Amino acid sequence: MSPFRILKVHRDVSSKEILLAVTRALQERKFSAREIVQAQKELMDPTTRKAAEFIYFLDIQKWVKEAIIINDPKSHHDLPSHDLPLLTTFDTIDTINTIKED
Numbered sequence: 001m002s003p004f005r006i007l008k009v010h011r012d013v014s015s016k017e018i019l020l021a022v023t024r025a026l027q028e029r030k031f032s033a034r035e036i037v038q039a040q041k042e043l044m045d046p047t048t049r050k051a052a053e054f055i056y057f058l059d060i061q062k063w064v065k066e067a068i069i070i071n072d073p074k075s076h077h078d079l080p081s082h083d084l085p086l087l088t089t090f091d092t093i094d095t096i097n098t099i100k101e102d
Contacts (some may be wrong), residue, residue, distance in 0.1 A: 003039030004056045006031050011053050018043050 004011065007021035018040060025036045042048040 001035070002056055003042040003052050006035055006039040007043070009043075011056055013043065015044065 004013075007013075007018065007025050009017060009021045013021070022036055022040045025031060025039075026033060031039075042052050
């Protein structure tokens, strides 16, 4: 599970906010202490944090559930293509490349 979800924080969280979130998460006891400490370590280490941020950005949990429903032989549910998520992050690449070429 995403360390951001475990600690209930956003992608741009600071180190101080992570420590506060760890305390809060330990008090809530929704996750084990081990999971909370692991989430803290992942977010405090710059390398693992970047990976976690990328995964957080994609956040495909909703679509994984949909895929399970779609692949269920008992279900005749088809997900229309207009309901699929689109990554708009790369939409500006052509514009950037055009500007660089000029």
